[in-house]
Amino acid sequence: MSATPADVGGGALFCPLLHDLCCVVAMPLSSPASLALELRRRLPLGLDAPTSAEVLIDATALDTGHRDRGIGRYVHGLIQAMGALERSPEAALLRLHPDASPLPRKVDLKAQGPSDAAIDSPFPTWTLRRPRTTHLGRFLLNELRLARELRRSGAKLYHATEPWSAPVGPGFKTVITCHDLIPLQFPEHxxxxxxxxxxVYHHYMGLRDRWRALDHIIAISEATATELKQRFNVPDERITVVPNGIDHGHFKPASPVAINDLKQRFNLKSPFALYLGGYDFRKNTELLIRALAQLPSSTELTLVLAGGVDAQMRAAHDALAKKLGQAHRLRWLGFVDDRDLPALYGAADFFVYPSLAEGFGLQALEAMACGCPVIASDRSSLPEVVGDAALLANPGSAYGWGESMSALLKDTTLRERLREAGLKRAQDFSWERCARETAAVYERLLASTF
Structure with missing residues (x-):
């Protein structure tokens, strides 16, 4: 759930807001009414609800840095699938006003992320007018205003799909999707x-006892549900586990032609192990370099690292690889277009996912759906996602990971067995299932007494 640096930053929370306020006050205006009009124009706060709807689904993740992360993929997949249900809810989508979005417009469609595709949905859009600010700024503004705005809108149920808008109060019900509580597991990081x-967020949520005050919580895994119960004493009946899904129309085995084309474009040579994801502490990616060092020097294997990484983190990985004599085995790809992912998974001999903690583990599921054998951490949600269709290894043991990597390299029968098991396992997860079970939560809450 880690937020992107661009959105979290340590600067003043409301600098854009204060700047506009100062500009308005300094302007020569003819009347108090003119001042109010100019303040509304410069400091647009509000919720525009042009249609009626029982349920308001927060889709603002698609307007922030989370668009290209797991939360963005969740929101995109959920909304698209929910709109296609035979009995879809009477819902609207909440989006940030374009002036409030911290994201630059993407004009280069050669670099598409997981949630850049247009949403084919029957739901109308409601617009949240906020100043352009950080995640923390939006959270605090939502705490100050959103409950009142929701009561005025007439919506009966609000689905907070990410954590920075969890209003509670009379007149509407709130269900929140809890993706993970990883910051509380590793507070030092x-x-x-x-x-x-x-x-601020976790202190505030604890101070207000917000997790217990919410009408309902959707947890994306049993591991996340267990964390909620243990840390906040949330009763079982207030939590429903609804696993994430996957777009099987996109994540499926690529053709040999597509795989060969990708290997040529990226100059990839087999055999190679693939990692795709983030590089913050809990992703535990330096373990993979230590695992490489456990392999005999005669073993041919490249570790291909994909996904956005900052210069400091990359330098730390490169320094470790050089120290352990593994620099020749490392290959950085950086951000990979979403359209290339099925072929990239298909080209890899196996996928490695050594996380210390995950809320779900979408990349492991994507790899299995594309026919790529998986080695995953035996911690948090990953065992429940991969089941018996992957090798599990202790994320604290470089030796154990080296043994697992060596076994997959040598044993073609094992790779084929995991490939077939992974394809079958991935079929258990879909955005249609996620949407259907989420809509059932809405229905139960709307049927209960306010």
Whole structure:
């Protein structure tokens, strides 16, 4: 759930807001009415609800840095599938006003992320007018205003699909999707200097006993549900586990032609192990370099690292690889277009996912759906996602990971067995199932007494 640096930053929370306020006050205006009009134009706060709807689904993740992360993929997949249900809810989508979105417009369609595709949905859009600010700024503004705005809108149920809008109050019900509580598991890495948002957010949620005050919580895995119960004493009946899904129309085995084309474009040579994802502490990616060092020097294997990584983190990985004599085995790809992912998974000999903690583990599921054998961490949600269709290894043991990697390299029968098991396992997860079970939560809440 880690937020992107661009959205979290440590600067002043409301600098754009204060700047506009100062500009308005300094302007020569003819009347108080003119001042109010100009303030509304410069400081647009409000919720525009042009249609009626029983349910309002927060889709603002698609307007922030989370568009290209797991939360963005969740929101995109859920909304698209929910709109296609035979009995879809009477819902609207909440989006940030374009002036409030911190994202630059993507004009280069050669670099598409997981949630850049247009949403084919019958749901109308409601617009949230906010100043352009950080995640923390939006959270605090939502705490100040959103409950009142929701009561005025007439919506009976609000689905907070990410954590920075969890209003409670009379007149409407709130269900929130809890993706994980990872900052609380590793506070020294996610609650210290440079992580002001998580400090304030989790302190506030605890101070207000917000997790227990919400009408219902959707947890994306049993591991996340267990965390909620243990940390906040949320009763079982207030939590429903609804697993994430996958777009089987996109994530499926690529053709040999597509795989060969990708290998030529990226100059990839077999055999190689693939990692795709983030590089923050809990992703535990340096373990993969230590695992490479466990392999005999005669073993041919490249570790291909894909996904956005900052210069400091890349330098740390490169330094470790050089120290352990593994620099020749490392290959950085950076951000990979979503349209290339099925062929990339298909080209890899196996996929490695050594996380210390995950809320779900979408990349492991994507790899299996594309026919790529998987080695995953035996911690948090990953065992329940991959089942018996992957090798599980201790994320604290470089030796164990080296043994698993060596076994997959040598044993073609094992790779084929995991490939077939992974394809079958991935079929258990779909956005249609996620949407159907989420809509059932809506129906139960709307049927209960306010």
């Amino acid at each position: 996610y609650m210290g200097k440079g992580h002001r948002y998580w400090q």
